[in-house]
Amino acid sequence: QVHLVQSGAEVKKPGATVKVSCKTSGYTFKGFFLHWLRQAPGQGPEWMGWINPETGDTNFAQKFQARVSMTADMSLTTGYMELTGLTSDDTALYYCAKDRVRLAAVGPSFTTGSSFDSWGQGTLVIVSS
Amino acid sequence: EIVLTQSPGTLSLSPGERATLSCRASQSLSFPYLAWYQQKPGQAPRLLIYGASSRPTGIPDRFTGSGSGTDFTLTIGRLEPEDFAVYYCQQYGGSPLTFGGGTRVEIK
Numbered sequence: 001q002v003h004l005v006q007s008g009a010e011v012k013k014p015g016a017t018v019k020v021s022c023k024t025s026g027y028t029f030k031g032f033f034l035h036w037l038r039q040a041p042g043q044g045p046e047w048m049g050w051i052n053p054e055t056g057d058t059n060f061a062q063k064f065q066a067r068v069s070m071t072a073d074m075s076l077t078t079g080y081m082e083l084t085g086l087t088s089d090d091t092a093l094y095y096c097a098k099d100r101v102r103l104a105a106v107g108p109s110f111t112t113g114s115s116f117d118s119w120g121q122g123t124l125v126i127v128s129s
Numbered sequence: 130e131i132v133l134t135q136s137p138g139t140l141s142l143s144p145g146e147r148a149t150l151s152c153r154a155s156q157s158l159s160f161p162y163l164a165w166y167q168q169k170p171g172q173a174p175r176l177l178i179y180g181a182s183s184r185p186t187g188i189p190d191r192f193t194g195s196g197s198g199t200d201f202t203l204t205i206g207r208l209e210p211e212d213f214a215v216y217y218c219q220q221y222g223g224s225p226l227t228f229g230g231g232t233r234v235e236i237k
Contacts, residue, residue: 035226044217045166045174047226061225095173100185114221115164117185119173 004096004120011126012086019082020123022096029077030054033077033099033113035080036070038080040124046092050099050113051079059111093122110120132156133219133229141237148205150232152218155197162222165194165203168231169214177216178203208234 007021022034033050041044049060053072060068064083071080079096097116132155142148152163161181166174176185181201191206205212208210213236218229 018192044228044231046228059224063225097173100176100179112221112224113226114162114220115176115179116166116174117176117179119175126169 002118006120006123009124016086017084022079024077034079036095038094040092088127091127095122096120131223135229135232139233143237144208150203152201154199158222163201164219166217167214
């Protein structure tokens with residue numbers, strides 16, 4: 001059974017950096033993109049980007065390009081998302097999610113990602129002075 | 130960026146009724162790269178439909194997806210009490226991946 005368990009809630013001051021972890025189990029970690037999304041209160045989800053855990057390749061939404069980094073530790077089957085320069089607009093629930101498509105089944109042209117078939121429980125990040 | 134517009138914003142129905150939710154894309158998806166999710170309060174979204182019409186294992190067959198190009202539909206055949214929730218569509222035909230604004234299905 002696939003599980004994604006995220007780190008706990010964070011309260012940060014404006015300008016700070018937050019790092020969220022996502023411990024995975026129940027599937028081949030290196031075989032699927034790991035995505036990060038966020039959801040502000042009362043809003044729909046917003047995709048931030050993905051990481052290929054095996055190669056370390058990433059693809060970020062342009063909106064976050066300058067401020068986000070994503071890493072993966074294959075030995076721990078854990079992904080990490082770091083967001084810098086926090087503002088109050090970054091207050092949201094942050095999710096990691098597993099891509100549905102197995103990377104071995106698609107070619108190198110598969111760079112967009114697809115749908116998300118397993119999600120973490122979410123990590124609340126509050127940015128407040 | 131592909132913008133997804135969902136309608137209606139809220140659907141008020143009774144258990145046992147049929148629900149029809151719409152998702153329109155700002156540009157045509159050349160392949161049916163559209164997914165639907167259900168989200169209940171305090172929970173992460175759950176994948177219901179991918180590829181516009183395919184159901185993951187474990188999703189009841191009362192959930193049906195259809196459509197192509199720019200117009201997609203999620204139909205819930207007969208609403209069960211646990212189906213009252215918010216539903217989002219998501220496209221993966223282009224980057225960035227984007228979601229619609231959601232349709233709330235509430236008990237009438």
